[in-house]
Amino acid sequence: MAVTVSIPTILRTHTGGEKSVQAAGSTVLEVIEDLEAKHGGLKERLVKDEKLHRFVNVYVNDEDVRFAGGLEASVADGDNLTILPAVAGGMR
Amino acid sequence: MLQIRRDLVDAIWAHARRDHPDEACGVVAGPEPAGPPERHIPMDNAERSPTFYRFDSMEQLKVWREMDANDEVPAVIYHSHTATEAYPSRTDVSFASEPDAHYVLVSTRVPENTEFRSFRIVDGEITEEPVEIVESYMFTHTGADDVPDRAAERD
Numbered sequence: 711m712a713v714t715v716s717i718p719t720i721l722r723t724h725t726g727g728e729k730s731v732q733a734a735g736s737t738v739l740e741v742i743e744d745l746e747a748k749h750g751g752l753k754e755r756l757v758k759d760e761k762l763h764r765f766v767n768v769y770v771n772d773e774d775v776r777f778a779g780g781l782e783a784s785v786a787d788g789d790n791l792t793i794l795p796a797v798a799g800g801m802r
Numbered sequence: 803m804l805q806i807r808r809d810l811v812d813a814i815w816a817h818a819r820r821d822h823p824d825e826a827c828g829v830v831a832g833p834e835p836a837g838p839p840e841r842h843i844p845m846d847n848a849e850r851s852p853t854f855y856r857f858d859s860m861e862q863l864k865v866w867r868e869m870d871a872n873d874e875v876p877a878v879i880y881h882s883h884t885a886t887e888a889y890p891s892r893t894d895v896s897f898a899s900e901p902d903a904h905y906v907l908v909s910t911r912v913p914e915n916t917e918f919r920s921f922r923i924v925d926g927e928i929t930e931e932p933v934e935i936v937e938s939y940m941f942t943h944t945g946a947d948d949v950p951d952r953a954a955e956r957d
Contacts, residue, residue: 718899719899719900719901719902720899720900720901765897767859767862767863769859769863772863774859774860774863776859792863794859794862794863794866795897795899795900796856796857796859796862796897796899797827797845797856797857797862797879797897797899797900798849798854798855798856798857798893798897799854799855799881799890799891799893799894799897799898800825800851800853800854800855800891800893800894801825801852801853801854801883801884801885801886801891801893
């Protein structure tokens with residue numbers, strides 16, 4: 711199952727500068743595993759302790775996967791998966 | 803250096819003062835690849851907190867897609883500190899994920915404060931940069947079409 715993955719600026723060092731890459735999988739985790747196989751180093755930027763990193767947003771089409779099963783969220787052929795680092799901070 | 807129009811600076815201050823004592827946050831989009839900042843987009847602080855901010859994830863997706871469609875980048879990412887100075891905290895540095903953005907901080911700790919500071923945050927390193935507030939970008943480019951395509955060189 712082919713999905714198009716949008717890569718944020720900060721992770722493009724792993725994709726040779728590409729904004730968008732193809733990957734396969736039927737869940738978010740499978741897509742990330744496939745990305746890791748093709749573009750080593752991406753997985754550790756996205757996954758921590760077998761969960762999606764707290765400050766990374768992953769969307770399947772228009773849905774934030776955090777509210778749709780996290781890494782187990784299902785992905786269908788032709789879907790778009792978007793990765794955006796959360797924009798966050800604080801005084802401490 | 804960050805060159806930014808006065809009306810955008812005023813809009814950022816108005817947002818920061820309106821949301822005080824919570825932290826306010828937002829973006830000023832500008833044409834690729836490097837601005838100047840043109841379009842102010844105040845964002846919701848999903849945390850609604852005086853000590854922390856985080857863009858609402860759905861709003862962020864919508865705004866980032868809009869910028870993509872307009873060939874814009876987040877030229878400025880700003881937030882307010884409401885009890886401390888306008889300087890990036892350790893938390894700010896650890897989450898900074900746009901190496902090409904100007905990270906602007908304002909502090910509403912003291913009502914009369916007008917400190918408006920800008921930083922680059924790359925690989926955990928903070929570099930403060932001068933801010934020039936201008937009435938207009940008279941001698942600078944105004945649209946993506948006017949800017950030479952430097953993306954090709956950079957890639």
